[in-house]
Amino acid sequence: MAAVKTRSEVALNRIAIVSVLIVTIIFLAPIYWIASTAFKPRHLATTIPPTVVFQPETSPFVKLFLRRSQLREQPTPEEYAAAPWWEQLVFDGGEKVVRDGRGNVQFSGYPSRFMNSLIVAVVSTILAVGMGTLTAYGFSRFKVAGEQDWLFFILSTRMLPPVVVAIPMFLMYRWFALNDTHLGLIILYTAFNLSFSVWLMKGFIDEIPREYEEAALVDGYTRMEAFFKIVLPEAATGIAATAVFCFIIAWNEYAFALIMTRRDAQTAPPFIPSQVGSGLPDWTVIAAGTFLFLLPVAIFTFLLRNHLLRGMSFGAIRK
Amino acid sequence: MATLVMTRLDPQSRAARRGWSDLTIRNAFIIPTIVFLIVFNIFPLLYSLYYSFTDFRASTNAPANWVGLANYRELLNDPFIWANFAITAKYVIVSVAGQVIVGFGVAMLLNRSIPFKGFITTLLLLPMMLSMAVVGLFWKLLYDPSFGIINYALGLGRFEWLSNPDMALYAVAITDIWMWSPFVMLLSLAGLSAVPKHLYEAAAIDRAGPFYTFFRITLPLVAPILMIAIIFRTMEAFKTFDLAFILTSQPSAEVISIRLYKMAFQEWQTGMSSALAYIMLIMVVAITNIYVKYLNKVKER
Numbered sequence: 001m002a003a004v005k006t007r008s009e010v011a012l013n014r015i016a017i018v019s020v021l022i023v024t025i026i027f028l029a030p031i032y033w034i035a036s037t038a039f040k041p042r043h044l045a046t047t048i049p050p051t052v053v054f055q056p057e058t059s060p061f062v063k064l065f066l067r068r069s070q071l072r073e074q075p076t077p078e079e080y081a082a083a084p085w086w087e088q089l090v091f092d093g094g095e096k097v098v099r100d101g102r103g104n105v106q107f108s109g110y111p112s113r114f115m116n117s118l119i120v121a122v123v124s125t126i127l128a129v130g131m132g133t134l135t136a137y138g139f140s141r142f143k144v145a146g147e148q149d150w151l152f153f154i155l156s157t158r159m160l161p162p163v164v165v166a167i168p169m170f171l172m173y174r175w176f177a178l179n180d181t182h183l184g185l186i187i188l189y190t191a192f193n194l195s196f197s198v199w200l201m202k203g204f205i206d207e208i209p210r211e212y213e214e215a216a217l218v219d220g221y222t223r224m225e226a227f228f229k230i231v232l233p234e235a236a237t238g239i240a241a242t243a244v245f246c247f248i249i250a251w252n253e254y255a256f257a258l259i260m261t262r263r264d265a266q267t268a269p270p271f272i273p274s275q276v277g278s279g280l281p282d283w284t285v286i287a288a289g290t291f292l293f294l295l296p297v298a299i300f301t302f303l304l305r306n307h308l309l310r311g312m313s314f315g316a317i318r319k
Numbered sequence: 320m321a322t323l324v325m326t327r328l329d330p331q332s333r334a335a336r337r338g339w340s341d342l343t344i345r346n347a348f349i350i351p352t353i354v355f356l357i358v359f360n361i362f363p364l365l366y367s368l369y370y371s372f373t374d375f376r377a378s379t380n381a382p383a384n385w386v387g388l389a390n391y392r393e394l395l396n397d398p399f400i401w402a403n404f405a406i407t408a409k410y411v412i413v414s415v416a417g418q419v420i421v422g423f424g425v426a427m428l429l430n431r432s433i434p435f436k437g438f439i440t441t442l443l444l445l446p447m448m449l450s451m452a453v454v455g456l457f458w459k460l461l462y463d464p465s466f467g468i469i470n471y472a473l474g475l476g477r478f479e480w481l482s483n484p485d486m487a488l489y490a491v492a493i494t495d496i497w498m499w500s501p502f503v504m505l506l507s508l509a510g511l512s513a514v515p516k517h518l519y520e521a522a523a524i525d526r527a528g529p530f531y532t533f534f535r536i537t538l539p540l541v542a543p544i545l546m547i548a549i550i551f552r553t554m555e556a557f558k559t560f561d562l563a564f565i566l567t568s569q570p571s572a573e574v575i576s577i578r579l580y581k582m583a584f585q586e587w588q589t590g591m592s593s594a595l596a597y598i599m600l601i602m603v604v605a606i607t608n609i610y611v612k613y614l615n616k617v618k619e620r
Contacts, residue, residue, distance in 0.1 A: 013431055013432065016428045016431050016433065017433055017434070019428050020425070020428050020429060020433055020439060023425055023428070023443070024439055024442055024443060027442075027443055027445075027446060027497065027501075028442060028445070029468070030446075030454070030457065030458065030461060030497065031445060031446070031449075031454075033457070033460075033461065033468060034454070034457050037460070046460075046463075046465075046466040047466065048465065048466050048471065049471055050466070050468045050471055131351060131352050131355065132352070134347075134348040134349075134351075134352070135348055135349050135351075135352040137348055138344070138345045138346075138348035138349040139349065141345075142341060142344075142345040144345070144349065148615075150349075150353070152608075152611055153353075153356075154352070154353075154356060155607070155611060156604060156607050157356050157360040157361070159554060159603055159604075159606075159607040159610075160360065160364075160600065160603065161558040161560070161576060161579075161596075161599055161600070161603060162558075162560065163560060163576050163579050163580050163583070163596070164364075164367075164579070164596040164599055164600055164603075165360065165363060165364070166583075166584075167367050167370075167579075167583045167589065167592055167593055167596055168363035168364065168366040168367035168370070168593070169359075169363050170377070170583075170584070171366070171370075171377055171589070172363060172366065174377075187359060188359070190355070191355060191356060191359040191360055194352060194355060194356060195356065198352060222338030222339070223338065223339065223341055223344055224338055224339055224344065225338070227344075248448060251450070252449070252450035252451070252452075252453075253450075254450065254451065254452035254453075254560075254561045254565075255560050255561060255580075259580075259584060268453070269450050269452045269453055270452070272452075272453050272456060273452060273453075273456045273565050276456065276459070283460050286456070286457070287457070290453050290454070290456070290457055293450070293453055294449055294450070294453065294454070297448050297449055297450070298445060298448075298449075300448070301441065301444065301445055301448045302441060305437070305440075305441045305444075308441075308444055308505060309505055309506070309509050312447075312502060312505060312506070313506065313547065313614070314614065316547070316614040316615075316617055316618050317506065317509055317544065317547075317617060
């Protein structure tokens with residue numbers, strides 16, 4: 001702003017700053033509420049008026065990871081004193097830790113669902129970004145008859161409603177015994193992310209000057225060497241950004257996971273809501289699970305901040 | 320793959336003589352992706368196209384009987400399906416309009432000299448990156464009539480949101496607006512920052528009022544990018560499943576994806592649901608077509 005600001009402009013700017021502040025607070029309130037509920041004792045999670053100031057505790061996370069059952073009778077003081085700190089926290093909540101015949105602690109369903117999410121998201125991301133980068137290079141550097149039509153075809157597979165695709169996939173997976181397996185979900189997520197990765201990577205590779213490779217070809221590199229030694233390093237940022245996007249999309253996906261998995265390969269998104277059964281749910285435990293699940297995505301969002309526009313517009317809008 | 324037949328590359332290049340030829344590389348890079356997408360997206364759809372003409376039920380072992388167009392005829396004559404489409408249309412209009420108003424409004428606010436602008440923008444973008452299903456679930460607590468913070472903050476007492484047939488769909492739309500306004504904001508910001516400053520200076524010299532400046536300068540220049548946001552959000556809202564499915568079981572909020580899910584995986588009417596899936600598919604492909612046209616238009620600028 002080079003021009004001298006008039007008094008009304010300054011006032012207007014102040015109003016804008018205050019409004020932005022209010023909007024930010026409103027937008028972050030639900031996320032804050034998840035994070036704070038994850039550290040509340042159970043009786044403070046559902047109070048009227050809502051509890052904002054409280055002594056944070058870790059009991060929701062302890063309960064999240066352990067299989068628990070209702071206490072029939074209070075533990076004796078000796079039992080209580082002999083129990084480790086996390087078991088005491090469970091006792092305090094009126095529950096006890098479930099152990100198997102040998103006295104080993106039983107875990108809840110959460111850790112395995114979290115691991116399933118991680119396995120499926122990581123493997124499908126590697127596949128989608130790997131294939132996507134190659135395909136993007138092919139479309140970027142070589143003439144392909146009907147290029148626009150192929151790219152449209154690739155994008156349109158991405159736009160299909162998940163439930164529409166899930167109906168025949170469910171039947172096919174039943175045939176090949178792929179329902180409720182990691183491989184089944186990995187294939188679906190790879191297909192889902194592949195078109196996204198092709199479009200995004202094409203944007204990144206289009207930006208790398210062809211002259212770099214041409215110079216390398218003149219120097220005696222083969223096309224493949226030029227691709228691996230010149231193009232890939234130049235595209236590293238783009239590949240990383242695309243990978244993080246694909247990971248987030250696979251990590252967050254719900255509909256396919258709901259339909260295609262039951263238990264063994266179930267990921268966290270269908271599992272977390274299934275904890276809210278009938279009766280009064282323990283929102284602190286759900287919040288703890290949600291918090292851990294959202295944390296990686298929140299971190300990635302900040303890492304990705306300069307690529308968000310490009311990613312969300314399939315590479316069409318760059319800055 | 321007839322369309323992938325070679326367009327000529329320079330056969331005299333070194334690369335053509337040593338190592339793989341450009342043609343081989345191109346095909347090796349592109350064909351696996353195309354095949355993968357055909358096998359895992361197109362082939363299943365052909366499979367369900369067949370089922371859409373049968374009375375197949377995946378829950379029984381009874382063989383599929385060919386019924387011709389009966390499923391489609393029945394669906395298109397079913398007032399309940401039309402009600403689901405009407406609910407979906409209402410949802411699309413409310414949530415996309417809300418996202419455009421909030422998103423564009425916030426973008427206008429942010430398009431000034433605001434301290435910590437980059438950081439605030441990233442914070443505001445957070446909701447759209449999160450899992451709809453998982454965050455949506457938590458909105459159940461926020462909407463709770465007795466101890467939800469929404470009723471408390473707005474002083475609404477024990478107002479019912481999700482279990483209220485009149486409010487459920489709007490409650491889902493509000494959550495969707497919260498999640499996806501940032502998306503419209505992100506694209507609008509890109510559009511707004513691309514408006515040349517000298518146009519505003521010229522308007523100021525001509526003593527153009529703020530409304531004139533907005534409708535004659537800002538809006539027309541941001542329109543193409545805003546259009547992309549609107550079409551994309553329309554398509555996503557049309558397909559919406561996660562949020563509405565998690566948040567409420569009210570029939571008044573049963574959007575078409577949920578009807579399809581129930582028909583396919585709870586009632587196991589595989590044939591009928593395949594037909595409904597195809598009706599949805601045609602609509603989505605039509606919107607995608609428009610979307611890609613706009614994407615390419617903006618790209619060319």
